[in-house]
Amino acid sequence: xxxxxxxxxxxxxxxxxxxxxxxxxxxxxxxxxxxxxxxxxxxxxxxxxxxxxxxxxxxxxxxxxxxxxxxxxxxxxxxxxxxxxxxxxxxxxxxxxxxxxxxxxxxxxxxxxxxxxxxxxxxxxxxxxxxxxxxxxxxxxxxxxxxxxxxxxxxxxxxxxxxxxxxxxxxxxxxxxxxxxxxxxxxxxxxxxxxxxxxxxxxxxxxxxxxxxxxxxxxxxxxxxxxxxxxxxxxxxxxxxxxxxxxxxxxxxxxxxxxxxxxxxxxxxxxxxxxxxxxxxxxxxxxxxxxxx
Amino acid sequence: xxxxxxxxxxxxxxxxxxxxxxxxxxxxxxxxxxxxxxxxxxxxxxxxxxxxxxxxxxxxxxxxxxxxxxxxxxxxxxxxxxxxx
Numbered sequence: 293x294x295x296x297x298x299x300x301x302x303x304x305x306x307x308x309x310x311x312x313x314x315x316x317x318x319x320x321x322x323x324x325x326x327x328x329x330x331x332x333x334x335x336x337x338x339x340x341x342x343x344x345x346x347x348x349x350x351x352x353x354x355x356x357x358x359x360x361x362x363x364x365x366x367x368x369x370x371x372x373x374x375x376x377x378x379x380x381x382x383x384x385x386x387x388x389x390x391x392x393x394x395x396x397x398x399x400x401x402x403x404x405x406x407x408x409x410x411x412x413x414x415x416x417x418x419x420x421x422x423x424x425x426x427x428x429x430x431x432x433x434x435x436x437x438x439x440x441x442x443x444x445x446x447x448x449x450x451x452x453x454x455x456x457x458x459x460x461x462x463x464x465x466x467x468x469x470x471x472x473x474x475x476x477x478x479x480x481x482x483x484x485x486x487x488x489x490x491x492x493x494x495x496x497x498x499x500x501x502x503x504x505x506x507x508x509x510x511x512x513x514x515x516x517x518x519x520x521x522x523x524x525x526x527x528x529x530x531x532x533x534x535x536x537x538x539x540x541x542x543x544x545x546x547x548x549x550x551x552x553x554x555x556x557x558x559x560x561x562x563x564x565x566x567x568x569x570x571x572x573x574x575x576x577x578x579x580x581x582x583x584x585x
Numbered sequence: 586x587x588x589x590x591x592x593x594x595x596x597x598x599x600x601x602x603x604x605x606x607x608x609x610x611x612x613x614x615x616x617x618x619x620x621x622x623x624x625x626x627x628x629x630x631x632x633x634x635x636x637x638x639x640x641x642x643x644x645x646x647x648x649x650x651x652x653x654x655x656x657x658x659x660x661x662x663x664x665x666x667x668x669x670x
Contacts, residue, residue: 333597340593340664344626344655443595443666504657507613507627513653516628520651520666527595 296570299563303556310552316382317545324475324538330440331472331531338524345488345521347504348514361454361518364487365463370407372430372462373398374453374485376469376529377417378537379436384544386470386478386536387416393480394468395424409462413449414533430461440534446527453526454519457486469529470536475543478536485525488518588620589660590636592647594668600636600647607661608635608644609654618654618661625656634663 294302349362375394377387394417398408410421412432422429433449435441453465465486470478506513587603608617610632618625629652635644652665 330596334595336591336598337593337595337664340655340662344653344664446595447666504624504626507611507625513626513628517653523666524595 294562294566296563296566299559299566303559303563306552306555306559310549310556313545313548313552317542317549320538320542320545324535324542327531327535327538328472331528331535334528334531338528341517341521341524345514345517348510348517351510359515359518360458361486361488361522362514365457365460367463368406370409370462370464371401372409372411372453372456372465372486374411374413374449374465374467374526375417375421376467376533377412377414378533379415380537381416382544383537383541384547386540388420389478390468390470390480391417391420393482394421397466397468397482398425398428411453411456411465413530430456435530441530443523443527446523446530449526450519450523453486454522467525467529469533472532472535472539475539478540481532483525485522488521588618588622591660591662592634592649592668593662593664595666599668604636604638605640605642606637607663608637609661609663610634610649611654618656620660622656622661624658626653628653629663629665 373394375390377390381387394410398410401408408425409428409430410425411430412418412421413435415434415436418429418432431452433445433452435445438445456462457465464484466482467485468480468482471481472478587605588607590600590602590604590607591598592600606617606619608615609627610629611627612630613627616627629649631648631650633646633648635646637644648669649663649665650667650669652663654661654663656662
């Protein structure tokens with residue numbers, strides 16, 4: 293049985309832990325609202341871009357001369373998994389779920405006889421992926437020196453990926469990140485980003501059926517749009533991951549606060565019992581002493 | 586009658602309003618868009634988009650970098666990577 297002093301110490305330490313988790317929960321709740329707003333604000337651009345890409349792609353036939361980003365390198369042997377993780381922990385199983393999804397995808401590809409390499413964004417994915425695939429990490433991008441990864445970071449990541457792609461380091465790139473569903477659910481998502489999958493051709497409602505004029509020509513516009521589309525996709529992933537991080541963090545910290553509360557209750561009961569036992573023993577001793585006189 | 590003009594960046598919808606005319610710095614030369622323009626799409630070079638709220642009024646200049654402009658039945662949409670000022 294722990295002594296009264298020890299129990300009191302433990303109760304106090306759990307109480308201060310609870311204070312920290314509670315504070316972190318409230319911070320995450322506030323940040324979540326911001327992250328969600330940012331994700332929503334980015335939607336119009338992404339939608340427009342996708343619809344324009346769709347209508348352009350339906351006009352062009354993919355051939356040898358089309359941009360590499362659309363037509364591919366002609367092989368699909370070497371795959372690059374771009375895994376987007378968070379920089380900070382305290383967000384429950386979010387990062388391990390993303391890593392799990394990435395590793396599962398890698399295993400499928402390896403079973404098909406393909407070569408798989410990783411490009412990591414964010415700090416938290418590095419250790420577990422290095423453990424599983426010690427030599428397969430070709431690079432990582434640090435987002436920890438900015439408060440909120442934004443479009444500039446997405447541009448830098450895209451530029452790095454495009455230069456690797458053009459240097460012939462890989463044939464197909466997939467993006468692995470978590471889609472924000474709600475504060476309780478974040479789904480690990482995997483999608484191909486390079487070569488750019490042809491978006492569904494949008495029905496020509498937006499133009500009223502009239503013929504659209506292009507300046508310069510379709511191919512030139514498409515060549516310009518492809519890298520931009522890639523950036524938008526990466527930017528979208530960054531926004532999703534930051535909303536997911538805050539959501540997961542909020543839920544995890546809520547649980548932690550509740551667990552701490554339960555623990556405090558249990559310890560307090562134990563503390564009171566021991567205290568009472570000590571008083572009873574003392575009384576018995578006094579009474580026994582008085583009777584002996 | 587007015588032209589519906591939207592200026593969108595990856596981060597947010599910067600502007601969405603009805604204006605008289607917009608002059609866009611296209612890759613192959615500036616072009617002005619009035620209400621009822623034919624469907625048209627062009628990449629834009631870095632420069633200023635001039636927004637004329639009223640006929641003959643002073644234009645408001647918005648500097649944009651990288652992007653493209655699309656004219657459809659819904660009006661003019663400029664997608665720009667960066668917007669300054």
